[in-house]
Amino acid sequence: MNFEKRRFTTSPPTTFAEFILDEEKCTGCAKCVKTCPIQILEMKDNKARPNKRYREHRCITCQNCIAVCKQDAIQIKGDYRVHRGLFKNDDIFPDTKTMPEPIEEYKNYNFEDYEDKLTETERVIYKRRSIRLYKKKPVSRELIKRVIEAGRFAPSAGNNQPWKFIVIDNKETIDNLDMEIRNALRYITYLTVAHAERDKKTPGDMNARLSLWQKAILPWIVRKNPNDFDPRVTGGGINAPASDPDFHIFFRAPVLILLLSDYRGIGKTHLDTGICGQNMTLAAHSLGLGACYVGLIDAVRYSSKLKKMLGIKHPFEIITSIALGYPQGDLDKSVAREPARIDWLD
Ligand SMILES: Cc1cc2nc3c(=O)[nH]c(=O)nc-3n(C[C@H](O)[C@H](O)[C@H](O)COP(=O)(O)O)c2cc1C
Structure with a gap:
């Protein structure tokens, strides 16, 4: 690894997207605040505003705030660039995000203008959003099974079908799991977050610095596991669920499906199980349900207490989880994404 890459493993120079609200249009419904996965918005004077708690600059640009806003009052300006x-990543993403462009001839049109030209499957793909606002209404086991059935028919390497599902549809058990995982995340924030910021529900010291021992250890850990220590994760991504008592990592969804994988399966079993999950989330949305992956469940991997609680045993390992339920209204809508990086080779 060259010298340049060794530097800035923590707190690299970064541009973050900006949340812009049209105050005239905002009705103060607070849906954008509730749907934000990293809780960087709050209600103030009956309007949605970026809060200082987790620093507005940690926006992951999922744009679900835009998707849930029926008034079109929100814009996310700019992109996450390091x-x-x-x-x-500013060299691999030189351009800004664009809306779906599946049909060349409708490239600069609004999604609604060409939606009827798409197949049913395409429509679900482009409009599916991670749902974090659920009704309390229970989902029947028959419907849950229907979602899992779509997963069962996913492709897998050598048809090895490594997946296993744990379904929890009991509120108390989901709440208990949420609490245990947030406790586990607190240990991670001790390592990754400036301690003056940690545990602060109200704004911490915005100039808080990592301690000397954190600065010494972190670069090594980050280089070894860049996926777990991306700057967006070590900021609000972990600190928010770990320290905010109002946060529920499963968004109080009535159902939680854990996806496990048999570690002895063929090839990249995590990939197979991910594909199975995507079949399930697409099927869920096509059935009028809402779903959201919750990768924070990964904390289970490091806790024998949690594994015991969930009955996860050899040869199965946890891969991810999917929160499932009836969405509070029609929340699915298309949003912009980073341009595809394509090398066409003759
Ligand atoms: C493997 C995986 C893990 C995820 N984990 C979480 C999570 O722990 N919490 C959360 O709120 N969203 C989680 N998400 C949802 C992403 O934030 C979301 O897919 C992304 O921001 C794009 O938004 P969209 O799904 O609405 O298109 C996860 C998604 C995937 C694929």
């Missing part, structure tokens, strides 16, 4: 170091 300019130097291990996480540098």
Whole structure:
């Protein structure tokens, strides 16, 4: 690894997207605040605003705030771009995000203008959003099974079908799991977050610095596991669920499906199980349900207490989880994404 990549493994020079609200249009419904996965918005004077708690600059640009806003009052301006170091991405994403462009001839049209030209499957793909606002209404086991059935028919390497499902549809058990995982995440924030910021529900010291021992250890850990220590994760991504008592990592969804994988399966079993999950989420949305992957369940991997609680045993390992339920209204809508990086070779 060259010198440049060794530098800026933590706190690299970064540009973050900006949340812009049209105050005239905002009705103060607070849906954008509730749907934000990293809780960077709050209600103030009956309007949605970026809060200082987890620093507005940690926006992951999922744009679900835009998707849930019926008034079209929100814009996310700019992109997440890292300019130097291990996480540098401004060279691989030189352009900004664009809306879906599946049909060349409708490239600059609104999605609604060409939606009827798409197949049913395409429509679900482009409009599916991670749902974080659920009704309390229970989902029947028959419907849950229907979602899992779509997963069962996913492709897998050598047809090895490594997946296994744990379904929890009991509120108390889901709440208990949420609490245990947030406790586990607190240990991670001790390592990754400036301690003056940690545990602060109200704004912490915005100039808080990592301690000397964190600065010494973190670069090594980050370089070894860049996926777990991306700057967006080590900021609000973990600190928010770990420290905010109102946060529920499963968004109080009535159903939680854990996806496990048999580690002895053929090839990349995590990939197979991910594909199975995507069949399930697409099927869920096509059935009028809402779903959201919750990768924070990964904390289970490091806790024998949690494994015991969930009955996860050899040869199965946890891969991810899917929160499931009836959405509070029609929340699915298309949003912009980073341009595809394509090398066409003759
Ligand atoms: C493997 C995986 C893990 C995820 N984990 C979480 C999570 O722990 N919490 C959360 O709120 N969203 C989680 N998400 C949802 C992503 O934030 C979301 O897919 C992304 O921001 C794009 O938004 P969209 O799904 O609405 O298109 C996860 C998604 C995937 C695929």
